[in-house]
Amino acid sequence: MTGAGVPAGGPAGAWHPGGYLRFAGERARPFAELLARVGAEAPRTVVDLGCGEGSLTVSLAQRWPGARVTGVDSSREMLAAAGAAAHGRVEFRLGDVRDWMPPGPVDVVVSNAALHWVPGHPELMARWAAALPPGGWLAVQVPGNFRAPTHALLAELCRSPEWADRTADVAPRADTVLEPAGYAEVLTAAGLVPDVWETTYLHVLRGPDPVLAWVRSTVLRPVLARLDDEAAAAFTDAYAAALRAAYPPRPDGTTLLPFRRVFAVGTRPS
Template sequence: MHSVSSVPAQGSAVAPVWDPHQYLRHSTHRTRPFLDLLSRIPRLPDHGRPARIADLGCGPGNVTALLADRWPDAHITGFDLSPEMLEQAEKDWSGTTAGGGWLDFRPADAAHWTPTEPYDLIVSNAALQWVPNHPESFAAWIDGLRPGGVLAFQVPGNFTSPSHALLGELCARPEWRERLAGQGRRFVHILEAPDYLTRLTALGCETDVWETVYCQLLQGEDPVLDWVKGTALRPVLTTLGDDREAVDAFLAQYRDLLREAYPPGRDGTVFPFRRVFAVARKPA
């Protein structure tokens, strides 16, 4: 999804249940990295037909729809594993686009997805951090591109920041360890920027890799907690399920830790967020 970061970790007992409405509460901040990624994607190859595009881990489809602004006549398919996210995406965005293209959505697990037809662009926005060993799929994804096609993605790079480190530490406390051991850290599967560069260039691609820290100013009461409720907290909330007492107790403890780590200021709460980007072009 977000982020959408909506592809669950493999090997987990319970796949996270996603809440599109919670995720979209911070859609302006969550969309900005995708727009920055989109601006660096080069011209796609012209094969005498509209571009074919895949959005892997499309979440609620709000950023998938932005692809149609750049490629108005393209056939764009968003793939996601979350039924909740796909339902929202289909409701809001599926069908003919303003430029005469087509936008649809299909269920797929990014950990096992491989192209079944040639694509001009495979893009993923804040999803691959949930997929262990996702770099092992790069070769198959690039093989699925037409000559001159592009693989482009961005992933959060903030898993050592207080928001995520504190979540992991809280899950490991004695009172939560039995139910939540590993839940706070299980989505940390990204590489450092130089490692992405090395892997993608080794596959013969012309590659651009960079990272950015967004200093986000969040508004409202406990805004960092509200942010992670849409992403990093989903495995924890899913595991605790309908145990309202446990959910409330966990959120209260986590809230207090976040308040100390991210104190509110006069104009809001500063929430730095690092992102890692990669754009790899297959030889023409």
């Protein structure tokens, strides 16, 4: 999913569906595991907030054949790719998740790998939860790796003397997302029954600078949006060197990337 509500900021910062889908399998697995804990049997209305290029949104219609499914995203590039997946029961809309409120009863609200782009998103979750009808479900997944080397090294570089004047304010923050207990409190306070957990995936990546390739389409994107082509190349080279030291290739040429994710599912009792 994409950073719903985050301006693209120019070509370097635009969402590129091809780059994002390079790791489609790895990114789809948390979505499947999130939805496996949603017990809705026959919802009529399902909304996917921060739907990205739409392939996972379409899977919601396949799971619930009687539901009307809507995907919302702020990226025109991603929605252009999603348009090919739309059919009678699935539609995609351009919009900012910060502004979204259900126009009527929504039985299932899903947001996968999008809310970490939104400051203050726990309040947003509480607002969505408050609008759920009895028996409604809210399911959210966010990356929980903001203290991992991928993000810590990027933040350090963004705040270094050479780059701080251009990139310090877009450096990833360690407190971008809550710990699992924090999301459990958000759901409970909104009157939902919480089901919250975390998982660390160990991705086996291949190719040259594979960790850089992973982050280029996500956390690195808003940083490069602040730089011209020459500066972006210099910044990327420095970041790539740091990543190679933190995530060295194994003897077989693969690279291991531990990636933590936090899941929060809540339902309003019938």
